[in-house]
Structures are given as structure tokens and as C-alpha cells.
Amino acid sequence: MAFTLAPDATLLKPIRVGDTDARNRIFMAPLTRSRAQADGTPSDLAAEYYSQRAGAGLIITEATAVSEVANGAYMNTPGNYTDRHQEKWAEIAGAVHDAGGRIFMQLWHVGRMGHPEVNGGIEPVAPSAIAADMTTHTPSGKKALVVPRALRTDEIPGIIADFRAAARRAVDAGLDGVEIHGANGYLLHQFSSDVTNQRTDAYGGSPENRARLTAEVVEAVVDEIGAGRVGLRISPGNSAGDMREENTVAVYEALLNRIAPLGLAYLHVLIDPSAREFGVLRAVWSGTLVLNTGRETGTDFCQLESYAEWGAASAVAVGRTFLANPDLIDRLLLGAELNEPDVATFYAPGAEGYIDYPTLAELEEPRTA
Numbered sequence: 001m002a003f004t005l006a007p008d009a010t011l012l013k014p015i016r017v018g019d020t021d022a023r024n025r026i027f028m029a030p031l032t033r034s035r036a037q038a039d040g041t042p043s044d045l046a047a048e049y050y051s052q053r054a055g056a057g058l059i060i061t062e063a064t065a066v067s068e069v070a071n072g073a074y075m076n077t078p079g080n081y082t083d084r085h086q087e088k089w090a091e092i093a094g095a096v097h098d099a100g101g102r103i104f105m106q107l108w109h110v111g112r113m114g115h116p117e118v119n120g121g122i123e124p125v126a127p128s129a130i131a132a133d134m135t136t137h138t139p140s141g142k143k144a145l146v147v148p149r150a151l152r153t154d155e156i157p158g159i160i161a162d163f164r165a166a167a168r169r170a171v172d173a174g175l176d177g178v179e180i181h182g183a184n185g186y187l188l189h190q191f192s193s194d195v196t197n198q199r200t201d202a203y204g205g206s207p208e209n210r211a212r213l214t215a216e217v218v219e220a221v222v223d224e225i226g227a228g229r230v231g232l233r234i235s236p237g238n239s240a241g242d243m244r245e246e247n248t249v250a251v252y253e254a255l256l257n258r259i260a261p262l263g264l265a266y267l268h269v270l271i272d273p274s275a276r277e278f279g280v281l282r283a284v285w286s287g288t289l290v291l292n293t294g295r296e297t298g299t300d301f302c303q304l305e306s307y308a309e310w311g312a313a314s315a316v317a318v319g320r321t322f323l324a325n326p327d328l329i330d331r332l333l334l335g336a337e338l339n340e341p342d343v344a345t346f347y348a349p350g351a352e353g354y355i356d357y358p359t360l361a362e363l364e365e366p367r368t369a
């Protein structure tokens with residue numbers, strides 16, 4: 001597979017996202033890689049992995065837990081709630097900046113997707129005690145997800161405080177900003193859905209109530225680090241994480257109407273742009289919009305360029321193709337063949353499939369012993 005972008009393509013033009021100058025509009029989508037150390041400190045290889053991909057207009061990191069209970073959907077995923085975590089993230093941010101890149105940290109609470117066997121015995125929490133009908137890999141093999149404990153109303157301020165504290169640590173570590181993970185069936189998405197959220201307090205029921213936790217997290221993080229350093233990811237109608245939503249548009253309209261005046265760096269939407277929901281939400285959101293189409297058949301850069309040209313998207317996020325092509329931008333300019341992602345090493349430990357995807361230069365001049 002190969003695509004050619006002209007040097008004057010919209011996707012290659014710089015863009016300002018909040019307080020950050022991105023050198024092009026092709027961002028690296030958040031990608032969990034399961035290489036972190038047992039205590040949630042990122043891998044020693046992560047600085048190299050991310051700096052190899054500094055050609056992206058903006059790197060959005062893998063989902064990073066805001067607390068211990070927020071972790072545990074998959075093995076070896078990082079956090080940003082201890083000094084040791086923060087020190088490693090500072091090393092990663094420094095390496096990306098030295099390579100000319102920009103980096104936002106995706107902040108994550110897994111909610112009911114957590115498994116006690118992955119997370120030191122910690123019981124997962126969620127809006128309601130409803131299990132996802134799914135399995136996850138644990139140290140003792142594949143296990144069904146468990147029924148989570150429903151959060152009490154008086155525990156919600158603590159969740160918001162965890163996002164706030166992790167955002168502060170991200171900025172103190174030198175990252176350019178944070179992306180709040182409101183997508184893909186994790187805690188904030190579980191609150192948005194009328195299926196996984198059956199609460200009767202101020203965080204359940206009406207669309208405004210279901211949007212409340214995400215909005216309050218966004219507001220707290222904005223208060224902590226400034227709107228120009230905050231993005232939000234949503235995936236309206238996406239079924240990842242055994243997610244169902246019955247009146248999708250209403251909750252996201254309520255959310256976007258509430259947060260629009262804050263002036264966030266961007267809204268990141270994982271959606272097929274031909275979906276009805278996208279048209280409605282694009283009309284509500286006049287700010288910077290990062291689009292991830294997530295097509296099963298892989299990224300079509302010609303199609304993405306046309307979304308950017310029309311203004312349907314301000315920038316695009318690319319996941320698997322960036323994972324496999326550290327020098328993606330150079331390849332697109334040259335129309336060079338793209339490396340294929342190796343699914344078997346997406347979540348495998350070690351360097352293979354992580355920092356060893358070759359650049360074009362390495363393909364042309366193979367490393368000699």
C-alpha cells in the first residue's frame with residue numbers, strides 16, 4: 001500500500017492546536033502497547049518508540065491511568081500517578097521534543113473494563129454494577145470481566161481529582177498537554193451511555209446528567225492546566241468495550257454544548273464521518289476537530305486529505321499505520337510503500353514490533369553488523 005500527498009496538501013500544513021504548534025495535521029492516535037513496567041512506569045524503550053514517530057504533527061500517547069484503580073484493563077499499561085511514572089514521562093517528552101515533535105498524554109480510567117487479576121486484586125468501579133460481556137488477558141489466561149462496583153456519589157469528586165492530578169503531572173513532566181479519554185467503552189464513556197449508566201443521582205438519567213462526569217473532568221483539568229493544553233476523545237455510537245448507547249446524539253450534544261465555551265485545544269472523534277451522528281456533532285462543535293476514521297480496511301490518506309480540505313476535520317489521527325511507519329510523513333511525501341502493521345506484536349512485550357519497524361533509509365541501507 002502506498003499513498004502520495006503533494007507538498008501543499010492540507011494535511012501537511014501546520015496547525016495550532018490550543019497552545020501547541022503542530023507541524024502538520026497528521027497526528028499519531030493513542031495506542032496501548034502493553035510494554036510498561038509492573039508498577040505502571042513506562043518502558044525504558046518508550047522514549048525511543050515515541051521519538052521515532054516525532055514526525056507526527058502531534059503524538060497522543062497510549063492510554064495512561066490516572067490512579068491505581070483506573071488501570072487494569074490490559075497487562076503492563078502505564079500510569080501517571082507516582083513520581084517514578086512522572087520521571088519516565090519527562091524522559092519521553094524530552095526525547096520527543098529533541099526530535100522536533102509534540103506530545104499529549106491520553107488520560108484514562110478503565111472503569112468496568114478493569115480486571116482484578118490484572119490489577120493487583122483491585123475491584124473495578126463503574127457507574128452501575130453491570131459487567132461488560134467480554135474477556136481480557138490476565139496472568140493466568142483469558143478471563144471473563146467481572147461485575148464492577150457502582151461508584152457512590154461521594155466518590156465522584158475523587159475520580160475528578162485523579163484526572164486533575166495526572167494532568168498536572170503530565171504538564172510538570174514537560175508534555176504539551178493531555179487528551180481526556182472519553183471513548184471506547186472506558187469509565188467516562190460508561191457514564192455517557194444509557195445502557196451502562198443506570199444511576200438515579202445527578203450523574204445518570206437525562207443526557208445532561210450522563211454527560212456530567214466527562215464535563216466535570218474536562219472543567220477540572222482545564223482549571224488545572226489551561227484549556228489550550230486539553231483535548232477530549234469521544235467515540236459516539238462505537239461498540240468497543242461491549243458498549244451500547246441508545247440516544248447517542250442527545251448525550252454528546254449535551255456534552256459538547258456544555259464544554260464548547262471552554263475553548264479546548266481540540267475534540268478528537270473516532271467515528272465514520274458518513275455516520276449521521278458525525279454531521280450533527282460537527283454542527284455543534286465549531287472548534288478544532290481531530291478525526292480518526294478507524295476503517296477496518298486501513299487508512300486511506302486520499303480520503304483523509306479530502307476531509308481536511310473540506311474542513312470536516314481540522315486534523316486526522318492515525319493509529320496502526322503510524323505504529324508500523326515511524327517515518328510516515330516522509331513516506332507520504334514520497335509516495336513510498338508503507339510497512340504493514342504486525343498484529344501479533346501490538347501488545348507483546350519487548351522491542352520487536354515496537355521500535356524495530358524500519359524507516360525508508362534503513363530499508364535502503366540495511367544496518368550492517
Ligand SMILES: Cc1cc2nc3c(=O)[nH]c(=O)nc-3n(C[C@H](O)[C@H](O)[C@H](O)COP(=O)(O)O)c2cc1C
Pocket residue numbers: 029030031032033061062063106181183184233270292293294295298299317318319320321346347
Ligand atoms: C494496538 C492498539 C491499541 C490501541 N490503544 C488505544 C488507546 O490506548 N486509547 C485509545 O483511545 N484508542 C486506542 N486504540 C484505538 C486507536 O486509537 C484507533 O482509534 C484505531 O486503531 C483506529 O484507527 P487506525 O485505523 O488509524 O488504526 C488502539 C488501537 C490499537 C490497534
